[in-house]
Amino acid sequence: MTSGRGFSEDMRLAHVLADQADSISMERFKAQDLQVETKPDLTPVTDADRAIEEQLRISLSRARTRDAVMGEEFGTTGHGSRKWVLDPIDGTKNFVRGVPVWATLVALMDGDEAVVGLVSAPALNRRWWAAKGVGAWTGRRLENATRCTVSGVSTLGDASLSYSSLSGWEERNALDGFLDLTRSVWRTRAYGDFWSYMLLAEGAVDIACEPEVSLWDLAAVDVIVREAGGRFTDLSGTPGPAGGSALATNGALHDASLRTLGTATG
Structure with missing residues (x-):
């Protein structure tokens, strides 16, 4: 199983996907004509959720032809051991109500292990990412980031x-x-x-x-x-x-x- 800097190109691709998602989501955030439906599980879905996932799937089909893709809105396609996992808008209820706490989540799984993860919250102007063996980071770009470290609280x-x-x-x-x-x-x-x-x-x-x-x-x-x-x-x-x-x-x-x-x- 690949580790460390072997995921650097996948991490760069995750940032490209996040840029695409941010462009779509910010255009639709607080839009007067935002379309909202209720899914069978009684959770909301918007036209922005679907548009983001559709765009990311198109990009992955071109950049990672052998990888599988799983998304919240359109299920799983492909059968590769590597699988991209997409949540186009995590926090859709916030998105619908105009609360800026929502994000696009992009992950790569290698078998059962998540090895790349990116969370982009454009309304907060924040982004976080990590890859196996290279730490977790926050910032707006790969080249200008601050390392994330958990607390030392022990009780x-x-x-x-x-x-x-x-x-x-x-x-x-x-x-x-x-x-x-x-x-x-x-x-x-x-x-x-x-x-x-x-x-x-x-x-x-x-x-x-x-x-x-x-x-x-x-x-x-x-x-x-x-x-x-x-x-x-x-x-x-x-x-x-x-x-x-x-x-x-x-x-x-x-x-x-x-x-x-x-x-x-x-």
Whole structure:
């Protein structure tokens, strides 16, 4: 499996894809004629979501002909061991309401491992990225970036916890454990979606968790958190972004968070 600087060209391609996505999303953000529909899972989708994913798929079909592609809006195409995972707009509800906290997520998976991840939030004028073995970074361009490093907080009582919402915890029969975690930490805020994980990678938040999420929500943030020095698992403690839930920490707080949540297995 390729590692280190072997992913540099893929990282550059991810930035090109993000530039394309930003151009489309910013043109449609707060547009008076924005088209919004409700999907079967009762979540919103806009014409911007679909236009972004369509454009990124076209670009990948030209630049990475052998790679598979998975996207939130149009499913999976191709059968390669390398797979690009796309979330055209993470935070669509914010996008629809004019809240600037939303982003395009682009990830590359090599087998079951996320090896490249990029999060672009153009309304915040922020971008984060990482590749296996070369660290996590934030800035506007590859050539002008600041390295991301998780915090050194080592006790729950000093920790800042971010989450998306309370919905989903009760369905997992995990609401009591989640509330126990919120009572154990110093501070809680619902920054939500990608933003929780990027703040964690920068050291501003120490724990982030969600009870129900998809691979396209997590693949990019997984590698960014890990390359920033953190730890990323599902709520059972299994590493990786494919478990349908997420617990990300600075590493030092992971085991204590799992114990408090009471969701770990094994």
